[in-house]
Amino acid sequence: MKRVIKSWRTVSIGIKKAANGWQFWLSAVGATLFFIFLFNLLSSGNNFLQLLINLPFGDKFFVIGQVYWEFLTNFLSIEKILIFLAAAGQGLIISMIVFLWRTRRRLDDTAVLESASASLIALIGAGCPVCGGTILLPVLMSLFGASAMTFLQSFSLLLMAAALAPIIFAIRRLGFLSSMQPKAKSRKESNAES
Amino acid sequence: MQNLDIGRIVRWSLAIVAIGLVVALFVWNAVTPQTAKSVETWQPEMTFGSPQAVNHFIEYVDMMCPYCAKFYLALHDSFDDFQRDFIDTDKIYYELRLVDIVSEHSQNSYRGNIAGYCAARQPDKFWGFYETMQNYLTDNYYSKGIGDKKGAPEIPKWDNQVFYDQAEQSDLNMDEFRDCFDTQQPKDTLATNTRKAQISMQTNSISGVPYFIFNDYTSSGFEGNYSTIQRMFKAGGVN
Incomplete structure (x- = not known):
């Protein structure tokens, strides 16, 4: 237990180090907003997605606004909280990947993979509150027949929760790496070194 | 140096893909002929x-589906405008x-549809x-x-009395309603219509209700308000 606390203390030091700059917050907020949009776009069945595709240019902005509005107005539900946690986790990961890339000039492949798999799991889990189905329905129906419907709703929520696992692993890995880095180098400094 | 190049390639590739996706999304079907x-x-x-109206708006619903209720209430709130x-x-x-789509989730769905x-x-x-x-729910x-x-x-799970109460409140002839409901007279019609709906849903890769067909526009699920419904009409070619 002590080891776990100690390791997360190191991770938090890494995160603090990475967060010491406006670029970190810009990319974190931007990525979080993007993922909130992405996960919620599919969480209303495919209606918002179809509207986004089929409507003329100006109306697409209405749909984008509506996606965020629905997220805010339904925020106090398990599903939306899980979506927020997954999106904020992704925002943090992407910002830390950018921080490490700026300081080490290297992408952490494992963290990128973990982040991508978390997005995929969350996307599958997020779709979708139509009555009687989710994105997974066609797949599960072909495997389990009609009985797939009975466990589908809880299964999609579990998937959303499961998406948080790779996110936590990625944050832990990136936090460790960040804790070993000096502060972010400027582009000039980095170019001068290489 | 090699790492730097890979980083650059990845960064530019991601940026190009992201910009491409956004542009494609906004240009695709910008003017949709329906x-x-x-x-x-x-x-x-x-x-x-x-x-005889020009456009036929079809909504597949289950009596116990909350997202179908959301659509109904959004439409009902602005019914005068819609009319x-x-x-x-x-x-x-x-x-x-x-149609009977959510009876696997709701113990009242089948009886609600009947x-x-x-x-x-x-x-x-x-x-x-x-x-x-819908108001009761x-x-x-x-x-x-x-x-x-x-x-x-x-x-x-509701007692049948809940359905009787709602029927009474809706000024239905209670003898006729009870006779129909207790003997499940419309069960064959419901089964046939549900089967037809499932085939249509499979054809259009739709996984649940509310499921909408409006000219060439098909979608499922609903969140939003009357403005969202107006946009759905627009996506189906009606302003």
């Missing part, structure tokens, strides 16, 4: 407007198709009953976070 289609009406009692702009002008013929078909057997009584049911459950979304507590 064609009005002549479609058979399943239950004339569950329609609104003139069958004035789309029904009175014969732009839209609205048809509701009651009750809906029983109400439709009495002239001009279906919409009143549908409204009473919203006031007693959905507004309290019960059965309204994924992960919410389930609505308990």
Whole structure:
């Protein structure tokens, strides 16, 4: 237990180090907003997605606004909280990947993979509150027949929760790496070194 | 140096893909040509407007589906506008198709749908009953976070008396309703319509209700308000 606390203390030091700059917050907020949009776009069945595709240019902005509005107005539900946690986790990961890339000039492949798999799991889990189905329905129906419907709703929520696992692993890995880095180098400094 | 190049390639590739996706999304179908289609009406009692209207808006619903209730309430809240702009002008013929899609999730779904078909057997009584049911569900459950979304507590199994009460409140002939409901008279119609709906849903890769077909526009699920519904009409080619 002590080891776990100690390791997360190191991770938090890494995160603090990475967060010491406006670029970190810009990319974190931007990525979080993007993922909130992405996960919620599919969480209303495919209606918002179809509207986004089929409507003329100006109306697409209405749909984008509506996606965020629905997220805010339904925020106090398990599903939306899980979506927020997954999106904020992704925002943090992407910002830390950018921080490490700026300081080490290297992408952490494992963290990128973990982040991508978390997005995929969350996307599958997020779709979708139509009555009687989710994105997974066609797949599960072909495997389990009609009985797939009975466990589908809880299964999609579990998937959303499961998406948080790779996110936590990625944050832990990136936090460790960040804790070993000096502060972010400027582009000039980095170019001068290489 | 090699790492730097890979980083650059990845960064630029991601940026190009992201920009490409955004541009494609905004340009694709920017002007959507939609064609009005002549479609058979399943239950004339569950329609609104003139069958001669140019466009046929079809909504597949289950009586116990909360997202179907959201659509109904959003439409109902601005019903005068809807009537004035789309029904009175014969732009839209609205048809509701009651199907048994969520009975695996809700213990009341099958009986709720049977009750809906029983109400439709009495002239001009279906919409009143549908409204009473949706208001009852919203006031007693959905507004309290019960059965309204994924992960919410389930609505308990109702006694048949709940359906009788709603029917009575909707001014239905109770002898006729009880006779129809207790003997499940519309069960074959419900089964046939559900099967037809499932085939249509499979064809259009739709996984649940509410499921909408409006000319060339098909979608499922609903969140939003009357403005969202207006956009759905627009996506189907009607302003």
